[in-house]
Amino acid sequence: MDPRSEVLLRQTELFTGELLLAGLPADDLLGRLPLARGWSWHAGEQATLETRFPGRVEFAVERPAGSFAAAVLFLPKSRELSDYLLASLASAVAGGMLYLVGEKRAGVESTARRLSAFGQPRKLDSARHCQLWQVQVNEAPLAPRLHDLARRYPLDTTEGSLQVVSLPGVFSHGSLDVGSALLAEHLDGLPSGHLLDFGCGAGVMGALLKRRYPQSRVSLLDVDAFALESSRLTLQENGLEAEIIAGDGIAAAPFGLSAIVSNPPFHQGVKTDYSTSEALLAEAALHLEPRGEMRLVANSFLRYQPLIEAHLGPCQVLAEARGFRIYRASRR
Known part of the structure; x- marks a missing residue:
């Protein structure tokens, strides 16, 4: 199990509703969160997940359609990409919860500060060299247009x-x-x-x-x-x-x-x-x-x-x- 997934699963009670996992690793997380859906932009990981959890992961550059009570972003390497993804997810869960999880050395703490554009972020957990952050999206942005970026x-x-x-x-x-x-x-x-x-x-x-x-x-x-x-x-x-x-x-x-x-x-x-x-x-x-x-x-x-x-x-x-x-x- 990916250490970021392990940190999420320490807070399983937060993820009981319709959940979107963006950039999720190819592990058993979807098996542990039966109401969750995945959004992947990595062809190899998507193929692995599709084999194990058919129909639950979409390979795309835009957020999957549907309504979600909450969303989780697994921190990507690129700052420009993380900004696009955070705005896209925040626009989908207005009034709901947006979570950010990532490795400390990948800059999750500095990225978490950018959650303040949507509400008051708070750190929920720190383990496995990772951190989990949460923000209630009180200031939901308009859905970003990828091609405009x-x-x-x-x-x-x-x-x-x-x-x-x-x-x-x-x-x-x-x-x-x-x-x-x-x-x-x-x-x-x-x-x-x-x-x-x-x-x-x-x-x-x-x-x-x-x-x-x-x-x-x-x-x-x-x-x-x-x-x-x-x-x-x-x-x-x-x-x-x-x-x-x-x-x-x-x-x-x-x-x-x-x-x-x-x-x-x-x-x-x-x-x-x-x-x-x-x-x-x-x-x-x-x-x-x-x-x-x-x-x-x-x-x-x-x-x-x-x-x-x-x-x-x-x-x-x-x-x-x-x-x-x-x-x-x-x-x-």
């Missing part, structure tokens, strides 16, 4: 200007990160066919690929619903068509790919996590056609080259700059 920025390319749209919670929200900028400079010479932007974020690479290789089929894959919606908006903004896939890791990718392009993630929440990237390197060959190529950017300190060569084939460093490397390898 989007940030747009232009990206100059050899094919013309590209408009990028990012939403709260998406990696490098509102600007192009250094690694992706370097990767964008090294997309020439990819084999034609089916191209995948793995860990697509705001859809920068996927949009660039479709612009540069218009005859190729392009897919964009990410685990996060906000990233997928950002990618959809980026494609729409630029008049591009591509397939968007919700999935937890490379196992969700199509087969028979001619190329995989990625700025793979290695952080999850406040913890460093290399599992998604390592799985990508280990399993990319299963999804690439013969002589299919993987091209990715990674921090220079990450020892990816031996892993790539062990699982895929000879690996070339195309470029190294600003603390990043561009790797290129083809399936044997």
